[in-house]
Amino acid sequence: MQRSPTSIAKAPKAGAFALKFRLPSGWTLAAxxxxxxxxxxxxxxxxxxLTPEWEIWTHLLEYQLPQLLxxxxxxxLGVGLGVAIIGVAxxxxxxxxxxxxxxxxxxxxxxxxxxxxxxxxxxxIGLLDFTGxxxxxxxxxxxxIEFPSIRSRGGVIAVMTLALYPYVYLIARNAFLTQGKHAxxxxxxxxxxxxxxxxxxxLPMARPWIVGGVMLALMETLADFGTVAVFNYDTFTxxxxxxxxxxxxxxxxxxxxxxLIVFVLVALLAEQQTRTRMHYTQAxxxxxxxxxxxxxxxxxxxxxFCLVVLALGFIIPxxxxxxxxxEVVEQDLDARYLDFVWHSLALAAFAALLAGAxxxxxxxxxxxxPGLLLRMTARIATIGYALPGAVLAVGVFIPVAWLxxxxxxxxxxxxxxxxxxxxxxxxxxxxxxxxxxxxPIESQMHRITCSVDEAARSLGVSGANLIAxxxxxxxxxxxxxxxxxxxxxxxxxxxxxxxxRPFGWDTLAVRVFEMTSTGEWNRAALPAVALVLAGLAPVxxxxxxxxx
Amino acid sequence: MDKCMSLLHRYSGVFxxxxxxxxxxxxxxxxxxxxxxxxxEQLIKPLFDAYTKETGTAIKFRTDKEGVLLQKLKAEGVNxxxxxxxxxxAGNLWQAANLGLLQPVQSKTLSDNIPAHLRDPANQWFGLxxxxxxxxxxxxxxxxxxxxxxxxxxxxxxKGRLCLRTSKTxxxxxxxxxxxxxxxxxxxxxIIKSWVANLATPPISDDARAMAAVAxxxxxxxxxxxxxxxxxxxxxxxxxxxxxxxxxxxxxSGVHVxxxxxxxxxxxxxxxxxxxxxxxxxxxxxQKLFADVDMEYPASPKxxxxxxxxxxxxxxxxxLNVVKAGELQTTxxxxxxxxxxx
Numbered sequence: 011m012q013r014s015p016t017s018i019a020k021a022p023k024a025g026a027f028a029l030k031f032r033l034p035s036g037w038t039l040a041a042x043x044x045x046x047x048x049x050x051x052x053x054x055x056x057x058x059x060l061t062p063e064w065e066i067w068t069h070l071l072e073y074q075l076p077q078l079l080x081x082x083x084x085x086x087l088g089v090g091l092g093v094a095i096i097g098v099a100x101x102x103x104x105x106x107x108x109x110x111x112x113x114x115x116x117x118x119x120x121x122x123x124x125x126x127x128x129x130x131x132x133x134x135i136g137l138l139d140f141t142g143x144x145x146x147x148x149x150x151x152x153x154x155i156e157f158p159s160i161r162s163r164g165g166v167i168a169v170m171t172l173a174l175y176p177y178v179y180l181i182a183r184n185a186f187l188t189q190g191k192h193a194x195x196x197x198x199x200x201x202x203x204x205x206x207x208x209x210x211x212x213l214p215m216a217r218p219w220i221v222g223g224v225m226l227a228l229m230e231t232l233a234d235f236g237t238v239a240v241f242n243y244d245t246f247t248x249x250x251x252x253x254x255x256x257x258x259x260x261x262x263x264x265x266x267x268x269x270l271i272v273f274v275l276v277a278l279l280a281e282q283q284t285r286t287r288m289h290y291t292q293a294x295x296x297x298x299x300x301x302x303x304x305x306x307x308x309x310x311x312x313x314x315f316c317l318v319v320l321a322l323g324f325i326i327p328x329x330x331x332x333x334x335x336x337e338v339v340e341q342d343l344d345a346r347y348l349d350f351v352w353h354s355l356a357l358a359a360f361a362a363l364l365a366g367a368x369x370x371x372x373x374x375x376x377x378x379x380p381g382l383l384l385r386m387t388a389r390i391a392t393i394g395y396a397l398p399g400a401v402l403a404v405g406v407f408i409p410v411a412w413l414x415x416x417x418x419x420x421x422x423x424x425x426x427x428x429x430x431x432x433x434x435x436x437x438x439x440x441x442x443x444x445x446x447x448x449x450p451i452e453s454q455m456h457r458i459t460c461s462v463d464e465a466a467r468s469l470g471v472s473g474a475n476l477i478a479x480x481x482x483x484x485x486x487x488x489x490x491x492x493x494x495x496x497x498x499x500x501x502x503x504x505x506x507x508x509x510x511r512p513f514g515w516d517t518l519a520v521r522v523f524e525m526t527s528t529g530e531w532n533r534a535a536l537p538a539v540a541l542v543l544a545g546l547a548p549v550x551x552x553x554x555x556x557x558x
Numbered sequence: 559m560d561k562c563m564s565l566l567h568r569y570s571g572v573f574x575x576x577x578x579x580x581x582x583x584x585x586x587x588x589x590x591x592x593x594x595x596x597x598x599e600q601l602i603k604p605l606f607d608a609y610t611k612e613t614g615t616a617i618k619f620r621t622d623k624e625g626v627l628l629q630k631l632k633a634e635g636v637n638x639x640x641x642x643x644x645x646x647x648a649g650n651l652w653q654a655a656n657l658g659l660l661q662p663v664q665s666k667t668l669s670d671n672i673p674a675h676l677r678d679p680a681n682q683w684f685g686l687x688x689x690x691x692x693x694x695x696x697x698x699x700x701x702x703x704x705x706x707x708x709x710x711x712x713x714x715x716x717k718g719r720l721c722l723r724t725s726k727t728x729x730x731x732x733x734x735x736x737x738x739x740x741x742x743x744x745x746x747x748x749i750i751k752s753w754v755a756n757l758a759t760p761p762i763s764d765d766a767r768a769m770a771a772v773a774x775x776x777x778x779x780x781x782x783x784x785x786x787x788x789x790x791x792x793x794x795x796x797x798x799x800x801x802x803x804x805x806x807x808x809x810x811s812g813v814h815v816x817x818x819x820x821x822x823x824x825x826x827x828x829x830x831x832x833x834x835x836x837x838x839x840x841x842x843x844x845q846k847l848f849a850d851v852d853m854e855y856p857a858s859p860k861x862x863x864x865x866x867x868x869x870x871x872x873x874x875x876x877x878l879n880v881v882k883a884g885e886l887q888t889t890x891x892x893x894x895x896x897x898x899x900x
Contacts, residue, residue, distance in 0.1 A: 161759075239726070252891070508621070524621060
């Protein structure tokens with residue numbers, strides 16, 4: 011790392027310039043306040059540690075945890091490697107190279123993001139298990155043959171990789187696109203081939219982006235329950251739900267979740283520690299980079315790779331969903347779907363703006379006040395993403411209900427005011443998805459170096475003007491990425507939506523829940539398809555913005 | 559500084575809209591009932607609609623997972639808007655009563671209509687439909703004469719021929735809990751261990767897939783809730799599947815049944831209306847609707863099941879009170895963990 015070309019961009023000791031551009035401290039206070047607010051649900055979960063449930067712990071330790079931890083370890087490792095390799099490779103190909111179909115692939119490869127991972131999982135098992143059409147046909151043609159089971163460790167890893175690689179793809183692509191062409195040109199002028207240039211220059215320079223994307227994918231993997239449940243692959247989260255729903259102990263479930271929080275926090279801080287003193291800037295103008303033209307077999311290989319990922323991650327699952335949906339569309343599609351769609355879109359849009367704005371505030375404050383306090387705050391405030399959704403939902407709801415009950419008790423209000431209001435719902439989404447918004451914005455923040463500030467200052471731009479005219483435009487692509495990711499994630503989100511929605515505010519995800527929880531997967535396909543279609547909106551927006 | 563303020567002013571519109579969206583939507587209204595239900599919308603809304611049409615009482619409801627609804631009720635405490643809790647599985651109803659979230663209801667209508675083994679001995683909840691968990695087999699590979707009891711599925715003759723749904727489903731947890739109640743823990747542990755030894759493939763994530771595996775020949779027998787069988791056969795009547803009612807001998811205790819049911823919340827704001835609705839749910843017309851919408855069995859013995867369901871034949875229900883499924887659920891879960899039933 012030390013000898014990597016990023017060192018050309020290394021800054022002199024920070025500090026001197028940072029102090030001069032301090033934001034009004036009110037903004038910083040606001041950042042701290044919001045962070046505290048998002049910490050409340052996490053604190054509720056952590057508070058369970060005060061009263062340990064020894065009996066359940068003993069049982070889990072003896073019969074469950076060894077196997078679950080092994081399973082979780084392999085899942086995290088597999089998905090981490092999977093999304094990193096596929097995400098970065100696709101990002102590099104579409105951002106820097108030229109090959110047939112590149113323009114279309116560059117937006118189409120985002121599409122798997124719109125499909126909930128557990129839906130992909132269900133489709134994969136439906137198609138590839140013993141009873142599915144593939145094996146059935148194979149048996150008819152060739153008689154009894156042994157297939158490797160899709161309901162296996164490899165199967166879960168493959169499905170989750172296909173569902174989650176877009177996080178890395180989108181964020182890493184942003185890095186490659188804004189990296190600027192000069193760095194690569196310098197590398198090439200120094201005699202490095204494009205391949206070596208990629209590994210020695212582009213990849214290290216994109217590190218915060220890639221790591222940010224992989225971290226998001228892994229936090230979602232750790233929090234996931236739906237996908238692993240479809241595979242009956244037991245992970246740490248399985249134990250959390252088992253303790254709660256089967257052993258009737260939310261207490262024990264929260265204690266397990268607390269361990270998860272601690273683990274993720276340590277991982278996040280350790281990762282951050284390794285790069286605190288590195289600075290990532292862009293060399294030269296961005297976006298007008300001469301593409302590396304792939305020809306012949308390499309060009310077709312690139313197209314083929316993109317197509318395979320797209321087919322497995324989107325085309326095949328969606329085709330299956332459409333087939334299922336067509337069976338039930340007459341029976342199930344009614345006027346209420348307009349409401350479901352509208353609710354989903356409105357909630358997703360509001361949450362995306364809110365999470366984007368808060369992430370911007372947090373990230374910006376941390377930049378203006380370098381130091382452990384705000385950096386830690388930002389980190390801890392984004393931990394909600396690693397918590398299983400239902401556990402976090404309860405963590406949000408308990409303090410809200412408590413406050414409501416206090417307000418009623420002292421006679422300020424007649425009946426509970428907060429619970430069942432959209433504000434609480436949005437707050438809960440914020441707690442859950444702040445990490446998703448924070449990651450792309452934080453990486454983009456690296457693009458604003460001290461030299462940018464100095465240049466602006468020398469032109470007489472400073473203070474709020476500097477923010478509005480220099481910083482915000484530079485952060486725009488990060489913000490859009492953040493908002494788009496949160497938008498799609500909120501559309502898919504289930505536990506928080508279920509728990510905090512006001513009466514009558516059913517969404518498409520709620521419809522999916524109604525059907526899947528009674529095992530009616532083909533009927534769930536209709537809202538799932540609607541969800542995918544509505545989720546395309548931000549992808550289109552991103553594409554439009556990119557093509558400018 | 560001034561510029562910052564003007565930025566704030568510019569975005570104040572956003573705050574206004576946000577404020578509009580925070581208008582509370584939980585005010586209590588007269589002549590309405592609020593229901594929290596883990597029985598899904600498509601299975602329960604027809605009943606709400608029918609009741610509203612008949613009586614004019616509006617019903618507001620929210621669906622969610624059982625465990626989450628219980629925590630919600632608990633957190634809301636005395637100010638909960640919910641008057642009634644509807645869930646599937648006796649274990650969840652028992653847990654709701656156990657957490658002090660329900661209140662006893664003394665009603666002659668309910669005790670007349672709902673048999674004693676399908677309701678809480680303390681009258682805090684009442685079963686409203688019966689879900690039988692029974693054996694389904696492949697007609698081409700198994701003769702009904704080969705089948706007898708749940709326990710017998712552990713017989714070595716079924717080695718590599720048994721498919722089971724995961725132990726994480728509450729239906730299997732209740733089944734095992736009732737076995738523990740009947741046979742004691744050591745014997746039940748032996749039985750479940752012998753089941754696991756006979757599995758043809760690792761436990762499957764849902765009943766429908768377990769039956770698909772039987773139909774495709776991956777295994778020959780499985781244990782499922784009958785309404786899943788009904789749904790599957792309605793869609794694909796040609797599958798070589800049939801139902802077998804186990805434990806029917808005179809000395810055996812009968813088919814394992816579970817309920818979906820309801821109770822009145824401890825802090826109900828519309829208690830009288832909610833009790834009236836609960837009583838209505840036990841009447842013939844409602845019972846028919848409640849069960850038929852999902853091909854389940856009515857809880858009231860006076861009401862006949864749907865013709866398609868009746869065609870599966872009559873069977874003897876296990877008469878032990880389903881409350882045991884709740885009391886022994888954690889014991890059952892731990893037992894299944896011990897024998898590595900995943």
